Every structure is written in C-alpha cells, then in structure tokens.
Amino acid sequence: MKAPFSMDNLEHLARCPLCNKKYHFSQALVLDQEDNKATFHLSCDSCRTSTLVFVSAGNLGLMSVGMVTDLEKEEAANLFKNEAISADQVLEVHEYMKNFKGSAKDLI
Numbered sequence: 001m002k003a004p005f006s007m008d009n010l011e012h013l014a015r016c017p018l019c020n021k022k023y024h025f026s027q028a029l030v031l032d033q034e035d036n037k038a039t040f041h042l043s044c045d046s047c048r049t050s051t052l053v054f055v056s057a058g059n060l061g062l063m064s065v066g067m068v069t070d071l072e073k074e075e076a077a078n079l080f081k082n083e084a085i086s087a088d089q090v091l092e093v094h095e096y097m098k099n100f101k102g103s104a105k106d107l108i
C-alpha cells in the first residue's frame, strides 16, 4: 500500500532541530514505511546534523517527530534492517522525552 503522504508535503514539516533549516527530503533515506507512517534518516545541509524523522498520517493530518542521531545513513539502515528499531520505538522515545522533566544533562 502506498503511503498517504509524499516527499513534497513532508518538506514543509521537518526542520533541523539544531539550526531550524528545512530539510531536503529528496536526500532522505526511507528506513521504514508502513501504511500510514514512515521513518526517515535526514542530514542537514547546513550544520550536518543527522536526524531520524518519524512521520505519521492520522485523522489530524501529518505529524512529524525528529530525533537527533549520530548514526550515519548506512548505520541507521542496518539497524532498521535488523529491526533493532521500529517506528513504534521511535514514537515511544518521543513520548518518553515529552514527559521527561529533567534537563538534557540527566539523559547522558
């Protein structure tokens, strides 16, 4: 089944979490794609930060969550191939981070 979103409308959603520059999804690597959700690996043109972007399409429209990663494209692809990470786990981490009350230092 084809995902209900295209690279075109994703361009407006995702920005680099560090420098806020828009991502070019033409360079995105699709790591995982299901009916209404997908996970991409993106690298920022401007600051070279790599991000895992999780996108899902629901009743309220498209939602995207970005997570900074130090994984290179190939490493991320291997992880997803081995199913070490799934889109659901990305979302779980996001939920955890949303409820996390400490500072970034506490996570390290």
Ligand SMILES: [Zn+2]
Pocket (backbone or CB within 6 Å): 016, 017, 018, 019, 020, 021, 044, 045, 046, 047, 048, 049
């Ligand atoms: Zn950037």
